[in-house]
Amino acid sequence: xxxxxxxxxxxxxxxxxxxxxxxxxxxxxxxxxxxxxxxxxxxxxxxxxxxxxxxxxxxxxxxxxxxxxxxxxxxxxxxxxxxxxxxxxxxxxxxxxxxxxxxxxxxxxxxxxxxxxxxxxxxxxxxxxxxxxxxxxxxxxxxxxxxxxxxxxxxxxxxxxxxxxxxxxxxxxxxxxxxxxxxxxxxxxxxxxxxxxxx
Amino acid sequence: xxxxxxxxxxxxxxxxxxxxxxxxxxxxxxxxxxxxxxxxxxxxxxxxxxxxxxxxxxxxxxxxxxxxxxxxxxxxxxxxxxxxxxxxxxxxxxxxxxxxxxxxxxxxxxxxxxxxxxxxxxxxxxxxxxxxxxxxxxxxxxxxxxxxxxxxxxxxxxxxxxxxxxxxxxxxxxxxxxxxxxxxxxxxxxxxxxxxxxxxxxxxxxxxxxxxxxxxxxxxxxxxxxxxxxxxxxxxxxxxxxxxxxxxxxxxxxxxxxxxxxxxxxxxxxxxxxxxxxxxxxxxxxxxxxxxxxxxxxxxxxxxxxxxxxxxxxxxxxxxxxxxxxxxxxxxxxxxxxxxxxxxxxxxxxxxxxxxxxxxxxxxxxxxxxxxxxxxxxxxxxxxxxxxxxxxxxxxxxxxxxxxxxxxxxxxxxxxxxxxxxxxxxxxxxxxxxxxxxxxxxxxxxxxxxxxxxxxxxxxxxxxxx
Numbered sequence: 164x165x166x167x168x169x170x171x172x173x174x175x176x177x178x179x180x181x182x183x184x185x186x187x188x189x190x191x192x193x194x195x196x197x198x199x200x201x202x203x204x205x206x207x208x209x210x211x212x213x214x215x216x217x218x219x220x221x222x223x224x225x226x227x228x229x230x231x232x233x234x235x236x237x238x239x240x241x242x243x244x245x246x247x248x249x250x251x252x253x254x255x256x257x258x259x260x261x262x263x264x265x266x267x268x269x270x271x272x273x274x275x276x277x278x279x280x281x282x283x284x285x286x287x288x289x290x291x292x293x294x295x296x297x298x299x300x301x302x303x304x305x306x307x308x309x310x311x312x313x314x315x316x317x318x319x320x321x322x323x324x325x326x327x328x329x330x331x332x333x334x335x336x337x338x339x340x341x342x343x344x345x346x347x348x349x350x351x352x353x354x355x356x357x358x359x360x361x362x
Numbered sequence: 363x364x365x366x367x368x369x370x371x372x373x374x375x376x377x378x379x380x381x382x383x384x385x386x387x388x389x390x391x392x393x394x395x396x397x398x399x400x401x402x403x404x405x406x407x408x409x410x411x412x413x414x415x416x417x418x419x420x421x422x423x424x425x426x427x428x429x430x431x432x433x434x435x436x437x438x439x440x441x442x443x444x445x446x447x448x449x450x451x452x453x454x455x456x457x458x459x460x461x462x463x464x465x466x467x468x469x470x471x472x473x474x475x476x477x478x479x480x481x482x483x484x485x486x487x488x489x490x491x492x493x494x495x496x497x498x499x500x501x502x503x504x505x506x507x508x509x510x511x512x513x514x515x516x517x518x519x520x521x522x523x524x525x526x527x528x529x530x531x532x533x534x535x536x537x538x539x540x541x542x543x544x545x546x547x548x549x550x551x552x553x554x555x556x557x558x559x560x561x562x563x564x565x566x567x568x569x570x571x572x573x574x575x576x577x578x579x580x581x582x583x584x585x586x587x588x589x590x591x592x593x594x595x596x597x598x599x600x601x602x603x604x605x606x607x608x609x610x611x612x613x614x615x616x617x618x619x620x621x622x623x624x625x626x627x628x629x630x631x632x633x634x635x636x637x638x639x640x641x642x643x644x645x646x647x648x649x650x651x652x653x654x655x656x657x658x659x660x661x662x663x664x665x666x667x668x669x670x671x672x673x674x675x676x677x678x679x680x681x682x683x684x685x686x687x688x689x690x691x692x693x694x695x696x697x698x699x700x701x702x703x704x705x706x707x708x709x710x711x712x713x714x715x716x717x718x719x720x721x722x723x724x725x726x727x728x729x730x731x732x733x734x735x736x737x738x739x740x741x742x743x744x745x746x747x748x749x750x751x752x753x754x755x756x757x758x759x760x761x762x763x764x765x766x767x768x769x770x771x772x773x774x775x776x777x778x779x780x781x782x783x784x785x786x787x788x789x790x791x792x793x794x795x796x797x798x799x800x801x802x803x804x805x806x807x808x809x810x811x812x813x814x815x816x817x818x819x820x821x822x823x824x825x826x827x828x
Binding site: 192195329 | 377378380381382383384386388390397398400401404405409411414415425426438440441443444447481484489490491505506507508509510512513516517518519520521522523525555556559560586589591612616619620623655657674675677678681771772773780790792793794795798799
């Protein structure tokens with residue numbers, strides 16, 4: 164699925180300082196019944212955002228007007244655990260976010276994000292605390308995520324941290340490429356390999 | 363350098379290593395189901411690609427299928443639409459498809475091994491995190507996202523960095539009433555829900571060697587619940603005996619050739635792991651969870667821990683207990699329950715139904731309990747009937763349903779109502795996992811059975827005969 168290139172993103176952020184946020188919360192299973200990839204943003208964190216009757220929960224960060232328009236989510240430790248549903252990453256993207264920052268990500272969610280154009284940025288626990296504190300102090304705090312330089316910066320103070328991403332995935336994100344483009348280009352190598360598999 | 367079991371299987375599947383990037387990993391077996399595959403096929407079509415090796419992909423319907431009246435048209439139009447998309451895509455690309463009502467139909471992680479599709483030394487993926495189940499056979503098996511499903515369909519490869527390696531050793535003999543599910547919940551309670559993130563786990567020691575294949579599948583199934591990509595156990599005589607002569611298992615000379623390879627699949631003495639943990643079998647008792655992730659588990663006779671004894675944020679812990687309507691230091695035994703769910707890719711096999719029946723035989727379901735007993739496949743149903751377990755189940759006041767994922771993730775009508783408390787043999791106790799507002803206690807089939815007849819959380823050891 165094609166996605167927009169990611170270079171430098173400067174934006175305010177939604178804070179969600181809860182640990183072990185699983186993908187069943189990010190998008191509950193009953194919303195996985197589509198056969199097309201559209202509209203998942205509406206049900207992003209459905210049961211944390213809305214009462215059973217559809218009334219928005221006013222105190223949930225994603226519903227607060229003061230954070231509206233942010234393109235970054237700062238989540239607690241072990242973000243995206245559980246189910247492999249890529250719908251979770253789609254819902255992040257469809258909600259209008261391009262980057263999730265956490266001190267620790269679950270593996271499959273991180274992979275899925277990278278495959279759909281959402282940048283997962285892992286920072287130290289100390290820097291994560293600093294981000295939460297800054298957002299609490301000023302909900303419009305701007306965070307700059309610079310992929311070419313692999314830095315995440317609190318714009319107001321200049322405090323920053325480097326983050327890791329492998330060179331291959333970085334090139335993909337910068338150019339809007341994905342793995343299928345790469346794999347189709349080495350198809351001959353793959354078919355030769357396949358001929359030598361025992362079963 | 364000495365190699366681990368994991369190294370041997372992974373390294374033999376690397377088509378190429380990308381510089382400063384992932385490995386291109388060849389996939390031997392690919393399972394697909396109705397929920398995570400439709401968008402992958404759309405992607406395939408939009409790029410004008412085709413399915414490169416349709417004979418290596420296997421489709422089964424399980425996630426949103428009804429477990430009652432499967433002979434009737436599926437009432438939910440969205441579920442029906444997904445099931446139809448799976449059937450259409452399988453037909454269009456020549457992929458084997460076991461749809462609703464097919465005699466090989468069932469939960470993907472149960473029908474794969476049953477039909478000999480799951481083999482030692484293979485790489486196996488599926489758009490489902492519990493694909494780790496297949497590691498019980500000495501395969502590298504793990505869950506993938508829909509973009510990767512499209513990758514496998516169109517190229518038979520995915521691109522992944524090689525995970526780090528962890529070994530978990532448990533030696534000694536398991537106590538009375540302690541099952542593979544308890545072993546897994548015990549390990550996860552020690553590791554927490556993220557302790558094995560970034561790792562691929564090998565389980566080793568007496569406890570796993572002594573386990574049946576069904577038990578090994580339960581343990582490997584739950585590897586993802588501590589964050590591990592997957593878990594595996596070295597294949598042995600038990601493994602080979604299980605797979606021999608199944609539908610898709612190699613036969614004749616191919617079997618002999620495969621055996622030569624499979625017998626090389628073990629961790630060499632000098633091989634090193636990035637992390638290693640050793641636990642003692644005698645420390646494990648029947649387990650139960652009390653919170654909203656599978657790491658929040660304790661021995662069934664214990665009380666809910668105090669927040670300040672927990673590794674992790676207090677705010678998250680308090681939120682979790684509030685959702686469960688529990689208090690710190692509550693005893694788990696004796697809590698009144700509303701539902702019991704026996705089934706899922708974790709505990710929906712014949713052995714699980716045997717265990718359940720060993721307790722409910724000659725007893726009656728408690729009046730306050732609604733119980734859903736959902737076999738993992740039609741083959742499991744057949745065996746239940748062959749062994750007469752269906753009679754025991756019926757006599758005790760329970761009803762056997764038809765196969766599917768059911769209340770494990772509540773995509774069909776099997777939803778635990780808001781606020782209700784369920785003892786479930788499935789794999790996740792996340793908020794709303796079994797239906798919006800539902801509260802889940804994960805446990806073994808023995809604990810589920812004991813609780814079903816007593817109407818409260820119960821220790822199975824009191825009801826089991828030696």
